[in-house]
Amino acid sequence: MRYAILLLGAPYSHQASHSALRFARALVARGHRLEAVFFYHDGVHNASRLAAPPQDEPHLVDAWVDLSREHQVSLQVCIAAALRRGLLDEREAARHGKGGSNVEAPFELTGLGQLIDLGTRCDRLVTFGP
Amino acid sequence: MQLHDDNIARDLLVILRHGPHGSSWLREGLDAALVAAAFGQSVSLLFMGEGVAALVAGQQPGPLGQKGSAATLEMLEMYDIESLLVEEQALSRLGLMEDELMLDVEPLAAGALAEVLSAHRLVLTF
Amino acid sequence: MLLHVVNRSPATSRVFEQALAGMAPDDYLLLIEDGVQGALPHLVRYYEGVEGRLFALKEDLESRGLLGRCAGSVQVIDVDGFVTLSEEAERTVSWY
Numbered sequence: 001m002r003y004a005i006l007l008l009g010a011p012y013s014h015q016a017s018h019s020a021l022r023f024a025r026a027l028v029a030r031g032h033r034l035e036a037v038f039f040y041h042d043g044v045h046n047a048s049r050l051a052a053p054p055q056d057e058p059h060l061v062d063a064w065v066d067l068s069r070e071h072q073v074s075l076q077v078c079i080a081a082a083l084r085r086g087l088l089d090e091r092e093a094a095r096h097g098k099g100g101s102n103v104e105a106p107f108e109l110t111g112l113g114q115l116i117d118l119g120t121r122c123d124r125l126v127t128f129g130p
Numbered sequence: 131m132q133l134h135d136d137n138i139a140r141d142l143l144v145i146l147r148h149g150p151h152g153s154s155w156l157r158e159g160l161d162a163a164l165v166a167a168a169f170g171q172s173v174s175l176l177f178m179g180e181g182v183a184a185l186v187a188g189q190q191p192g193p194l195g196q197k198g199s200a201a202t203l204e205m206l207e208m209y210d211i212e213s214l215l216v217e218e219q220a221l222s223r224l225g226l227m228e229d230e231l232m233l234d235v236e237p238l239a240a241g242a243l244a245e246v247l248s249a250h251r252l253v254l255t256f
Numbered sequence: 257m258l259l260h261v262v263n264r265s266p267a268t269s270r271v272f273e274q275a276l277a278g279m280a281p282d283d284y285l286l287l288i289e290d291g292v293q294g295a296l297p298h299l300v301r302y303y304e305g306v307e308g309r310l311f312a313l314k315e316d317l318e319s320r321g322l323l324g325r326c327a328g329s330v331q332v333i334d335v336d337g338f339v340t341l342s343e344e345a346e347r348t349v350s351w352y
Contacts, residue, residue, distance in 0.1 A: 015289045026335040041158055112165040119252040124342055129352030244280035253349045
């Protein structure tokens with residue numbers, strides 16, 4: 001089956017992103033296809049390349065990147081939610097005159113339309129909230 | 131809620147469970163619903179729990195200029211949202227009457243939610 | 257058949273009531289994260305009427321030291337079981 005995950009919780013602050021990651025890994029292990037993870041609300045914080053948790057703690061951002069690379073999972077970050085919370089890629093940073101950016105590939109800033117499209121295309125969409 | 135005769139599911143049910151201003155949930159849930167409607171999907175909105183507070187008439191922007199969602203809700207007609215439902219029990223818990231609300235909504239009685247959930251292809255809770 | 261997921265304890269949050277309000281007679285309910293507290297014998301009474309359709313996520317019980325304290329009526333499943341339930345259910349609705 002084709003799955004999508006909607007993630008609404010920030011890493012570390014709530015267990016949502018941990019639960020989502022475990023679910024994501026389990027579903028690909030069972031042979032399903034994970035089309036995308038859509039990050040919305042505080043979930044956009046999972047895209048920050050500046051996250052620097054201690055070595056002995058889970059690194060959620062890296063884990064999403066690994067999952068994406070290993071299983072061709074699209075990592076889509078709602079651009080409106082991201083900008084409001086200070087998650088910007090190079091293009092948005094330039095557009096807004098910011099000194100730096102903290103979102104890079106494979107995370108992509110996209111519109112909510114992508115979430116709606118995932119909901120239509122996929123067999124299952126599971127939400128993990130804070 | 132009227133289901134189509136041949137029971138074809140509607141595309142999307144967005145459940146709004148948070149009131150205005152206190153958090154971004156209402157705004158973000160509404161945005162998802164509106165985008166889906168703009169994409170031509172058949173969308174229903176359900177105001178549930180604290181979400182019924184989103185319908186109170188006479189809302190204002192926040193003291194720091196926060197927009198809130200009242201203006202968006204007032205324009206819902208233009209967005210082609212198929213149905214607006216409100217949880218009856220939540221209304222009475224807040225002591226609100228249907229005619230005090232800023233929009234015409236259909237009451238959802240206790241026990242009727244399960245049917246509404248299964249009548250939509252996708253359910254998103256906010 | 258729908259799968260409902262609750263991630264908060266019935267002792268501290270009322271989202272479980274929303275999940276119960278949305279459940280059809282053949283729907284399943286899975287407790288995850290802090291929601292696994294609802295599997296404790298003292299709290300499982302909040303889920304009266306869901307017997308045989310109530311599940312709790314093993315890893316979340318374990319990490320909270322609650323694995324051995326689960327009420328007998330709750331079915332403990334691991335994340336693979338969670339995926340399986342989501343396959344079987346037409347859709348999954350999260351109450352958080």
